[in-house]
Amino acid sequence: MKITIKSILGAALISVLSYGCSESLLDKDPISSFSGQGFYKKASDAQAGVNGIYNSLQSTMRLNFAYWGEGRADNVTTRHSGDPFALQQNALTPIINSAKWDNFYTLISRANYAIKYTPTVFQTEDSPLRNQLLGQARGLRGLAYFYLTRIWGDVPLITEPYESVEQDIFVARTPSADVLKQVEEDLLFAAENCADNYTGDRDKVLFTKSAAQAFLTHLYMWQKRYDKAIETADKIITGNRHSLVSISDWNNIFTMGRSAESIFEVGYNETQTNALRVLYALGSDSDYVPSANFIASIEEGDLRKEKIYDVTQAQPRKIWKFFGEGFNDESADPSSNNIVLTRLSDIILLKAEAHANLNQNDDALTLLNQIRRRAGLEIMDASSANNLYGSLIGAILHERSIELSFEGHRWFDLVRTGLAIPTMKPINGLSDERNIVWPIFETTILRNPNLEQNEFYK
Incomplete structure (x- = not known):
């Protein structure tokens, strides 16, 4: 920006x-x-x-x-x-x-x-x-x-x-x-x-109608107003202004910014910088690395795994997600990458969770499987959700944990779901x-x- x-x-x-x-x-x-x-x-x-x-x-x-x-x-x-x-x-x-x-x-x-x-x-x-x-x-x-x-x-x-x-x-x-x-x-x-969208470098980093609807969806989920969350999420999903990127372009959401999937980002450049590298990229000296619990929770065959963290190390010391697969730069320089606060997969999974809370399981599974399919995972039904994660809601929250890992959602998800x-x-x-x-x-x-x-x- x-x-x-x-x-x-x-x-x-x-x-x-x-x-x-x-x-x-x-x-x-x-x-x-x-x-x-x-x-x-x-x-x-x-x-x-x-x-x-x-x-x-x-x-x-x-x-x-x-x-x-x-x-x-x-x-x-x-x-x-x-x-x-x-x-x-x-x-x-x-x-x-x-x-x-x-x-x-x-x-x-x-x-x-x-x-x-x-x-x-x-x-x-x-x-x-x-x-x-x-x-x-x-x-x-x-x-x-x-x-x-x-x-x-x-x-x-x-x-x-x-x-x-x-x-x-x-x-x-x-x-x-x-x-x-x-x-x-x-x-x-x-x-x-707000405008539907903006042109050039301003798109995604200025507040749009979709950004407002996305944060309304988060608000309604926080308040457990599931019908309202479905309503606002649906405006984004059916609005044709955002689309899921392919798994091959998944890292580009964060490394390049302003992707088709992104809804609202905090814009940075070489002058206005952030601390993403200090947080996640400095190898043995970054603020955060993936926990053992997180690593163990990733399903076999998940195509996102090698895009999220340094899989070459037994104890991974780098989160690749925001910088690209194989990122190996030890510089502590500030980052100019945008910070993505919300994107389409976030809203799809919130809508799935809202449907599941209203016992609308078919709708919830359809949305959940959109994200799983992109990640190369098997399609899930109610039985497999129960077997793997205790409930359909549990399966959706697990999917949010992996898909949105380290993007600033996990703690709030834990709090709002008790x-x-x-x-x-x-x-x-x-x-x-x-x-x-x-x-x-x-x-x-x-x-x-x-x-x-x-x-x-x-």
Whole structure:
């Protein structure tokens, strides 16, 4: 995503919120500071404001997408200290780096400015650009709050920009159910107003109708609203905007980006980089390597196996998935690969799981076998699903574990299906439901007298 990052700092909220925007796709000159009213004067200003939200998403996901989505789950193991070790050992404390929510609230603050002031630079409410920009801003804000609630539970809900010292900067936490209502509203608005697609390098890295529908599907599965999840997933599957790639091109989803299968990616380049290599690629020194349980869980004949990790080693020390089969570069340089947050196979398997939860097994098996067939595996029926994985839902969750391995889904899948404790207790002793959420970072608690630490970490 060709965006030059030059942050614009403004007022703080909860001592971690700032507003601003990066240099836009239109190559706007950087600005040191502004008020919302003073900055938003023309359409290119509104575009720059929305680009600043994507800038924050880049910072937010560059490392932590794996810490939050994989680090506490069963598919990875680590020899590293710091967050990787703490998460794997279930030794979370209020001073680990992944307990910080700063970047999320910077993103939200930027989104709030864009949502308030974008309409002021357009003469009519039916301007396509106006509505697309508002859709992107609200979609990204909804995505941020969805992650926040899944990681920390109850969080401060802020939907207006901070513009006056008379506003309360010490915002208390809002019940997660109420935050998720706002998430749904934002994503529904995005699904209605975002573009179907974009051209060139912008495609897949800007929020589209399909991205909104994909994250709505995740939201509805989190809430166990299976009928709604099927409805939104079906819009993607039948919309002819995305298709499964062949198994020979499977690694290209991650190494090249913007594939036909991809729905939404966080865009990076040589300037805006991420930590994928540190996370997965540095051989004996990467943050994470495949666990023995994960390796043992892969079915014989699965064509994905040699594309996921270094099969030449008895104890694999590299995850090839994001860099290509046989990748052997030991450089610790930052990565410019995009991070794929959701893709068609993810949505197909969520829809299969929703059908299975509603005892619509034929529909579930049809979808499950689409993914298995591509992987070179035998077609599964209800009997083989029960024999191998205890249930059809178990078979679908296993398929998600392999197909979406290390992409940031596994921990959230375990939590939303009630499997976090049964899966992780034998590995690291996780036994208390209150321990499933992260602690709130210590400094955040100290600076805001209206914030209370999550119960388990008091």
